[in-house]
Amino acid sequence: MFRNQYDTDVTTWSPAGRLFQVEYAMEAVKQGSAAIGLRSKTHVVLGCVNKANSELSSHQKKIFKVDDHIGVAIAGLTADGRVLSRYMRSECINYGFTYESPLPVGRLVVQLADKAQVCTQRSWKRPYGVGLLVGGLDESGAHLYYNCPSGNYFEYQAFAIGSRSQAAKTYLERRFEKFMDSSRDDLVKDALLAIRETLQGESLKSSICTVAVVGAGEPFHVLDNETVQKLIDSFEIAAVDEAPAAEPDAPADQGAPADQGAPADQGAPADQRPATDEGVAPMDI
Amino acid sequence: MESNQAKNSLLSSHDNIQRTQYPYVTGTSVVALKYKDGILMASDMGGSYGSTLRYKSVERLKPIGKHSLLGASGELSDFQEILRYLDELILYDNMWDDGNSLGPKEVHNYLTRVMYNRRNKFDPLWNTLVLGGVKNGQKYLGMVSHCYIFMQVSGNELYAFLVGFDNDTVVTVQVSMIGVNFEDDHVATGFGNHLARPILRDEWHENLSYEEGVKLLEKCMLVLLYRDRSAVNKLQIAKITEEGVTISQPYSLKTFWGFSAFQNPTVGAEGSW
Numbered sequence: 001m002f003r004n005q006y007d008t009d010v011t012t013w014s015p016a017g018r019l020f021q022v023e024y025a026m027e028a029v030k031q032g033s034a035a036i037g038l039r040s041k042t043h044v045v046l047g048c049v050n051k052a053n054s055e056l057s058s059h060q061k062k063i064f065k066v067d068d069h070i071g072v073a074i075a076g077l078t079a080d081g082r083v084l085s086r087y088m089r090s091e092c093i094n095y096g097f098t099y100e101s102p103l104p105v106g107r108l109v110v111q112l113a114d115k116a117q118v119c120t121q122r123s124w125k126r127p128y129g130v131g132l133l134v135g136g137l138d139e140s141g142a143h144l145y146y147n148c149p150s151g152n153y154f155e156y157q158a159f160a161i162g163s164r165s166q167a168a169k170t171y172l173e174r175r176f177e178k179f180m181d182s183s184r185d186d187l188v189k190d191a192l193l194a195i196r197e198t199l200q201g202e203s204l205k206s207s208i209c210t211v212a213v214v215g216a217g218e219p220f221h222v223l224d225n226e227t228v229q230k231l232i233d234s235f236e237i238a239a240v241d242e243a244p245a246a247e248p249d250a251p252a253d254q255g256a257p258a259d260q261g262a263p264a265d266q267g268a269p270a271d272q273r274p275a276t277d278e279g280v281a282p283m284d285i
Numbered sequence: 286m287e288s289n290q291a292k293n294s295l296l297s298s299h300d301n302i303q304r305t306q307y308p309y310v311t312g313t314s315v316v317a318l319k320y321k322d323g324i325l326m327a328s329d330m331g332g333s334y335g336s337t338l339r340y341k342s343v344e345r346l347k348p349i350g351k352h353s354l355l356g357a358s359g360e361l362s363d364f365q366e367i368l369r370y371l372d373e374l375i376l377y378d379n380m381w382d383d384g385n386s387l388g389p390k391e392v393h394n395y396l397t398r399v400m401y402n403r404r405n406k407f408d409p410l411w412n413t414l415v416l417g418g419v420k421n422g423q424k425y426l427g428m429v430s431h432c433y434i435f436m437q438v439s440g441n442e443l444y445a446f447l448v449g450f451d452n453d454t455v456v457t458v459q460v461s462m463i464g465v466n467f468e469d470d471h472v473a474t475g476f477g478n479h480l481a482r483p484i485l486r487d488e489w490h491e492n493l494s495y496e497e498g499v500k501l502l503e504k505c506m507l508v509l510l511y512r513d514r515s516a517v518n519k520l521q522i523a524k525i526t527e528e529g530v531t532i533s534q535p536y537s538l539k540t541f542w543g544f545s546a547f548q549n550p551t552v553g554a555e556g557s558w
Contacts, residue, residue, distance in 0.1 A: 097398070098394065099387065099390075099391040099394050099395060100391070100394040101388075101391050101394075104383070104385040106383050107383065110383075138385070139385065139421070140384060
């Protein structure tokens with residue numbers, strides 16, 4: 001009866017000036033398990049939550065090495081993320097062949113964004129259903145970018161995407177001013193604590209998260225399970241006095257998106273929305 | 286079927302494609318060295334049409350972007366083609382407008398790729414290039430050359446030619462294998478490799494001042510002027526530092542032809558005439 005007339009085609013505008021298919025693609029990012037990233041002057045740390053699809057399966061990889069100086073963490077459709085990672089790898093390797101130097105992170109991100117943008121302007125295509133946190137190091141220092149399915153990209157000091165990422169964002173927002181001068185180890189610690197925020201009570205274990213680092217004198221690499229577990233163990237002790245400060249905020253954050261959600265939902269009837277929708281306006285990102 | 290074949294050979298004549306096998310107008314040596322604040326490069330301004338000194342005001346030193354300086358010897362029209370490639374490269378690099386820019390290392394590697402690519406098409410760019418530059422306080426000096434250079438000895442003339450191109454070769458002597466690119470503290474192309482490098486090996490040191498560097502280059506250019514018949518007494522010296530490129534106005538060196546060795550150069554050289 002009140003079916004949305006303007007959401008069946010990526011290239012069709014709604015009278016309000018929105019592209020619903022693109023917004024739905026950005027919703028897909030929120031369905032994926034969380035990924036976070038943060039950076040200092042010299043290092044970028046990426047982290048993600050690993051969720052297995054079923055009791056019987058293992059989880060999917062969500063952090064990919066692109067080149068020695070660049071890595072990505074993804075949230076959303078893993079399949080799309082892998083395709084884009086492969087594209088980024090090949091761009092890096094081609095640049096390296098021609099110029100014998102690493103591709104500047106900002107340029108790779110623009111190329112990636114342009115690739116995503118094309119999908120929002122072709123009737124026979126669909127937007128990528130994945131958000132990418134691209135972390136890397138180049139001549140101008142460490143960078144963290146967020147690329148979203150709409151073809152937009154943003155540079156961040158710290159950011160989180162995926163399900164329940166709001167909690168991690170809140171944690172990062174409270175602390176990001178210190179990140180610029182953070183040591184590598186403090187950055188990893190903040191990454192783990194930010195990941196913990198998205199777990200909603202579940203305890204943080206190395207088996208359910210992945211952490212990767214890239215920085216000055218340190219090529220991009222994923223920390224192995226053992227190292228992560230050791231870090232968690234040592235931080236959990238150190239975090240005893242900090243934890244109470246962090247936790248009371250978490251429930252409050254859950255309420256925050258609700259009020260932002262109101263305008264976004266006007267265009268799309270409730271029955272089109274996933275039941276678990278947190279209701280954040282898609283165009284916010 | 287038969288007519289098809291006939292048509293093919295008429296239209297595309299695969300076995301009769303002619304490419305430039307010999308250079309037409311060429312420039313001779315380029316000499317370059319690192320000095321305290323950057324790179325200095327020198328070349329004369331002659332353009333030889335075969336062995337005729339046909340042009341006398343050819344600029345063979347050019348700035349590339351903000352951080353690089355290119356010097357070329359060999360085919361001058363091929364050099365102009367290379368400059369067009371580089372103009373495009375730098376233009377597209379600037380169009381990113383993101384604060385990143387290609388440094389001398391990147392330009393050098395790009396040129397290596399271009400030269401090697403054209404060589405593999407059997408359509409080489411007939412140049413030996415010298416690339417110098419400074420970026421982020423790092424001095425860089427490198428060289429690229431088009432291919433393996435062989436010497437053909439025929440009569441008393443020496444021709445550089447490409448291996449495999451000339452089936453009527455009488456004698457071939459391999460002189461150098463510089464299909465590869467490399468970096469060094471000082472480099473020189475062509476005759477400079479034989480006449481200037483020994484001087485540079487003796488006298489070059491890391492802390493050359495600008496004045497000392499220019500003096501050393503002028504010494505090299507004078508020797509080349511005396512012994513390289515393609516060299517002319519009109520040269521330019523270019524400087525690149527963190528501040529940018531400056532290329533001197535053309536000028537001449539003071540020569541002295543009264544040395545006794547110049548009076549009768551073949552005395553004591555048995556077999557010469």
